[in-house]
Structures are given as C-alpha cells and as structure tokens.
Amino acid sequence: MAQRGSYAKGLAKREQIISAALEIVAERGYRKATVREIAEAVDLSPAGLLHYFGSREALCIAILEARDLRDSHDADEALDHRDPQRDNTGHGFFATFLEVIAHNATVPGLVQLYVQLAAEAAEPGHPARAFFTQRSRELEGFAIREIETAQRSGSIRQDLDPRWVARTLYALADGFQTAWLLDPSIDMSADIKVFIGLLAPPHSG
Amino acid sequence: MAQRGSYAKGLAKREQIISAALEIVAERGYRKATVREIAEAVDLSPAGLLHYFGSREALCIAILEARDLRDSHDADEALDHRDPQRDNTGHGFFATFLEVIAHNATVPGLVQLYVQLAAEAAEPGHPARAFFTQRSRELEGFAIREIETAQRSGSIRQDLDPRWVARTLYALADGFQTAWLLDPSIDMSADIKVFIGLLAPPHSG
DNA sequence: GTCTATATTCAGATAGAC
DNA sequence: GTCTATCTGAATATAGAC
Numbered sequence: 001m002a003q004r005g006s007y008a009k010g011l012a013k014r015e016q017i018i019s020a021a022l023e024i025v026a027e028r029g030y031r032k033a034t035v036r037e038i039a040e041a042v043d044l045s046p047a048g049l050l051h052y053f054g055s056r057e058a059l060c061i062a063i064l065e066a067r068d069l070r071d072s073h074d075a076d077e078a079l080d081h082r083d084p085q086r087d088n089t090g091h092g093f094f095a096t097f098l099e100v101i102a103h104n105a106t107v108p109g110l111v112q113l114y115v116q117l118a119a120e121a122a123e124p125g126h127p128a129r130a131f132f133t134q135r136s137r138e139l140e141g142f143a144i145r146e147i148e149t150a151q152r153s154g155s156i157r158q159d160l161d162p163r164w165v166a167r168t169l170y171a172l173a174d175g176f177q178t179a180w181l182l183d184p185s186i187d188m189s190a191d192i193k194v195f196i197g198l199l200a201p202p203h204s205g
Numbered sequence: 206m207a208q209r210g211s212y213a214k215g216l217a218k219r220e221q222i223i224s225a226a227l228e229i230v231a232e233r234g235y236r237k238a239t240v241r242e243i244a245e246a247v248d249l250s251p252a253g254l255l256h257y258f259g260s261r262e263a264l265c266i267a268i269l270e271a272r273d274l275r276d277s278h279d280a281d282e283a284l285d286h287r288d289p290q291r292d293n294t295g296h297g298f299f300a301t302f303l304e305v306i307a308h309n310a311t312v313p314g315l316v317q318l319y320v321q322l323a324a325e326a327a328e329p330g331h332p333a334r335a336f337f338t339q340r341s342r343e344l345e346g347f348a349i350r351e352i353e354t355a356q357r358s359g360s361i362r363q364d365l366d367p368r369w370v371a372r373t374l375y376a377l378a379d380g381f382q383t384a385w386l387l388d389p390s391i392d393m394s395a396d397i398k399v400f401i402g403l404l405a406p407p408h409s410g
Numbered sequence: 411g412t413c414t415a416t417a418t419t420c421a422g423a424t425a426g427a428c
Numbered sequence: 429g430t431c432t433a434t435c436t437g438a439a440t441a442t443a444g445a446c
Contacts, residue, residue, distance in 0.1 A: 010429085029328040035422065046422080048430045056422065112327055119324035122317055122386030123234040133387055164399055167384070167391070168377065175380030179372070181327035182338055186372070194369055202407030215411080239438070251439080253413045261439070 014052050017042050018063050025063075026109025030116045035059075057127045060117050067110060068135070071100050087155045093146035094196050101173060102189040111177050118174065140166040156199050165199060219257050222247050223268050230268075231314020235321045240264075262332045265322050272315060273340070276305050292360045298351035299401050306378060307394040316382050323379065345371040361404050370404060 020041040025033040035056050039049040053059040075096045082092045104111050121128035143166035150156040156165070172195060176188040225246040230238040240261050244254040258264040280301045287297045309316050326333035348371035355361040361370070377400060381393040 013429095031325065031328055034420090036420090045431055047424080047432080050423070051429065054423095115327060116324040118383060119321040120236065122320060122383065123236055125234075129387070136384070136387065160399075164396060168396060168400060171380030171384050171396075172373065172377050173380070174383055175376030175378070178323055178327065178379055179341070179376050182334070182341065191369060191373060191376075194365075195373060198403045212411090218412095240440095241438080250414055252415080252441090255440075256411090256413065 010052070013042075014062070017044075017049060017052060017059070018066055021059055022063055022109060022113075025113050026107070030060075030109075030112050055127070057117075060113060061128050061131050063110075064114060064117065064131070067114075071103075075100070087146075087150040087153065093143070093150065097143075097169065097173075098189050098193055098196075101176075101192055104177065105180065105184075105188055108181065108184070112181055115174070115178050115181060136170065139170060143169060154201065157201050160199065169195075215257070218247075219267070222249075222254060222257060222264070223271055226264055227268055227314060227318075230318050231312070235317050260332070262322075265318060266333050266336050268315075269319060269322065269336070272319075276308075280305070292351075292355040292358065298348070298355065302348075302374065302378075303394050303398055303401075306381075306397055309382065310385065310389075310393060313386065313389070317386055320379070320383050320386060341375065344375060348374060359406065362406050365404065374400075 017038065021033065021038045024038050024041060027033075028037070035046045035049060038059075039046045042049070049059075050056075053062060078096045078099070079093065087094055117128055118132055120126055121132045123129070140163070144162045147156060147162040147165045151158050151160075151162065169192075172192055173188075176186065176191060180186045180188050222243065226238065226243045229243050229246060232238075233242070240251045240254060243264075244251045247254070254264075255261075258267060283301045283304070284298065292299055322333055323337055325331055326337045328334070345368070349367045352361060352367040352370045356363050356365075356367065374397075377397055378393075381391065381396060385391045385393050
C-alpha cells in the first residue's frame with residue numbers, strides 16, 4: 001500500500017482534516033464551524049480544503065462515516081465474545097448499543113453534527129439524504145437479526161415485531177440525542193436501558 | 206380589542222406572513238425558504254417582513270408557537286370530555302397525544318421546520334434554544350401529571366417513573382418525526398401506540 | 411407605525427494560475 | 429495539490445420615505 005507518496009499523503013491529509021473539523025465543530029458548534037476556520041486549522045485555504053472533500057456537507061458526511069466505522073468495529077469486537085443466552089441482561093447487542101450511546105454522551109460535538117446533519121438531510125434532494133437513508137437501512141437490518149435471536153432465546157417478548165423494536169430503538173436514540181443536547185443532565189443511556197427492560201417478557205425475572 | 210386600525214392590521218399581517226411562510230417551507234424545504242421569497246409572497250421587501258419578526262429565526266419560532274397554540278387548544282377540548290378510568294385505551298392524554306402525531310403526518314412542512322429548528326437550537330446561544338427548552342419543560346410537566354393520573358387509575362404500570370415516561374414519549378415522537386421525514390412510509394402514530402401499549406400493567410388485558 | 415432602498419458582511423463554491 | 433481571485437446569494441443594519 002501507499003504506492004505513491006502523493007496518494008498516502010492525500011489520505012493522511014483527509015484524516016487530519018476530519019480530525020481538525022471535528023475539534024472545531026465541538027468547540028464552536030456545527031453552524032459556526034466554517035470551511036474557512038477548518039482550513040486555517042490545517043494550514044490550507046478554503047479552496048484547498050474543498051479539493052479533498054468537494055463541499056462542506058461532504059466533509060461532514062466523511063466525519064460521520066469515520067465515526068460509524070469505529071463504532072461498528074468496536075461493536076464487532078464486543079459481539080464476538082457474547083453469550084447469546086444472556087442478551088437484554090448485560091451482554092450482546094443491547095449492551096453494545098447502550099455502550100455506543102454512553103460513548104456519544106462524551107462527544108457532544110459529534111452528536112450535534114449528527115443531529116443537525118440528519119435534520120438537514122430530511123430535505124428532499126439534500127446531498128446527505130442518501131447517506132442517512134442507507135445508514136438506517138443497514139443499522140436496522142442488523143438490529144432486526146439480533147432482536148430475532150434475542151426473541152428465540154426468550155430475553156425479548158415474542159409478541160413484538162422485531163422491525164418495530166429496531167425502528168423504535170433507533171428513533172429513541174435519535175430523539176434522546178436531540179433532547180440531551182438541549183439538556184445535558186439527561187442520562188440517555190440509562191433512559192434507553194429502561195426502555196429495553198420493557199421489552200423483556202413480563203414473567204422473566 | 207383592535208383599538209387602533211394599525212394594531213389590528215399588524216396582527217393580521219403577522220398571521221398572513223406566518224401562513225405564507227409555512228406554505229413556502231412546505232413547498233421548498235426549510236433551508237430553501239428564504240426571507241426574500243417569503244417576503245415576495247406577501248408583497249413585502251425582506252426588510253419589510255423583518256419589521257414584523259426581527260429575524261428569520263423569530264419568524265420560524267412564531268410559526269411553531271402558532272402551531273402549539275392550536276394543538277393545545279385542541280387537546281384541551283378533547284381532554285375536557287375524557288373518562289379518566291380509560292386512559293391508555295382510546296381516550297384521554299395518550300389518545301390526544303397520538304392524534305397530534307397523526308395530524309403531524311399530514312403537514313410535512315411543519316414537521317421539517319420543527320425538526321430542523323430543534324436541531325439548530327441545540328447550538329449554545331441559539332435564539333430558539335430558550336423556546337425549545339421551555340416548551341419541553343411545559344409539555345413534560347403537563348404529561349407527568351397526566352401519567353400520574355393514569356398510574357393511579359391502573360392503566361399505566363406503577364413501577365415506571367412518570368418523568369421517564371414523559372421524557373421517553375417526547376423523545377420517541379421527535380425521533381420518529383426525523384425518521385418519518387426520511388421515510389414517509391413509517392406510521393409514526395401506530396409505532397408510538399405500540400410503545401404506549403408496553404406501558405400498561407402486564408396482567409391487565 | 412409601516413415599509414423601501416441601499417450597503418455591508420460573510421458564507422460556500424468555482425475557475426484557472428502556479 | 430494548492431493558491432488567488434471572484435461569483436452567487438444569504439441575512440442583517442441603517443437611513444429615511446410614507
């Protein structure tokens with residue numbers, strides 16, 4: 001790899017820009033983080049920065065993609081050592097999900113970027129719309145399989161539609177992230193954990 | 206009332222602007238609805254429009270306030286004829302809540318405005334932040350009292366923290382509204398109804 | 411009290427030089 | 429690969445006409 005210096009350098013520069021952009025978004029907020037300011041932080045002109053990403057929105061999407069990549073890597077590691085009999089009790093998919101939420105509470109800048117870009121992406125024709133649409137489809141597809149497994153093992157009520165559980169879980173996570181930005185005293189992870197508790201069969205415990 | 210013609214005229218103009226703005230947001234999206242375009246729709250210059258509202262954001266907040274006023278008026282009417290014994294079954298607070306959600310699904314422009322402004326308001330120092338903070342406090346305060354009533358009458362599990370139920374209900378509504386904008390095939394009202402069903406005592410059916 | 415015209419400021423994006 | 433220069437278009441401020 002790194003066949004040509006310029007290629008490796010380009011990738012490294014992208015990483016550097018993503019990291020600097022995230023820092024500035026965290027400090028100054030999503031809207032106030034201008035291309036100009038991010039460019040200055042990496043010793044580039046605005047046009048120089050846009051050479052790597054094409055647009056401000058594309059840069060923001062790249063930040064979220066990098067985050068998702070890390071999260072899914074972490075999740076894979078955690079799920080590799082799970083005990084399928086004990087989901088909804090501290091291991092497995094739901095525990096990993098709660099860990100991601102708890103981790104989010106330590107990176108407000110990233111949450112703000114996510115919430116705001118997701119809201120903007122609702123606009124028809126928005127460049128980030130495809131990203132969010134596909135992202136939900138993938139996340140929910142994965143979740144549905146995990147929920148079905150949990151239902152077979154008896155840790156989740158079998159009368160619930162796994163697709164409903166998946167949809168609701170992610171809607172709840174998104175809604176709590178917005179609420180948490182307005183009031184950081186909310187414990188998103190604890191609140192979602194209570195919801196997951198409601199999914200257990202009534203007579204199990 | 207309407208002591209002076211100019212005062213009544215000013216209020217009427219405000220209503221007209223709010224209505225036109227909502228229409229343009231619905232047609233063109235929240236971002237693309239510029240002050241210029243809204244002003245043209247009501248035969249005003251941009252500065253003329255801003256004379257009434259001060260800023261684009263203040264106009265947007267006024268739109269949401271008008272909506273909340275209508276919704277709370279409708280809710281009051283509905284709740285005046287309720288049967289407290291039968292909440293969580295088709296009357297009372299939860300039914301009214303579901304009706305508001307179902308109505309939202311008929312006004313995508315308003316939902317988009319709400320979701321996007323709420324996301325922007327998360328930014329510290331944003332002019333709409335106070336509006337959303339106070340709005341949640343009021344809505345949740347009202348919901349908590351209704352939930353406590355429902356718990357006393359046995360239609361909601363008594364082991365649930367009413368504050369958690371209120372927080373979660375509104376977070377879920379917000380999250381589903383974002384998801385619905387991306388995929389309008391989602392039935393927000395039906396999905397939230399399933400959640401409300403989970404709040405009922407396990408042995409009451 | 412209501413509104414227009416103008417000017418300023420600042421954002422993201424683009425063209426083409428180096 | 430990066431810059432300078434420039435374009436477009438947004439919001440807002442000011443001065444003042446009606």
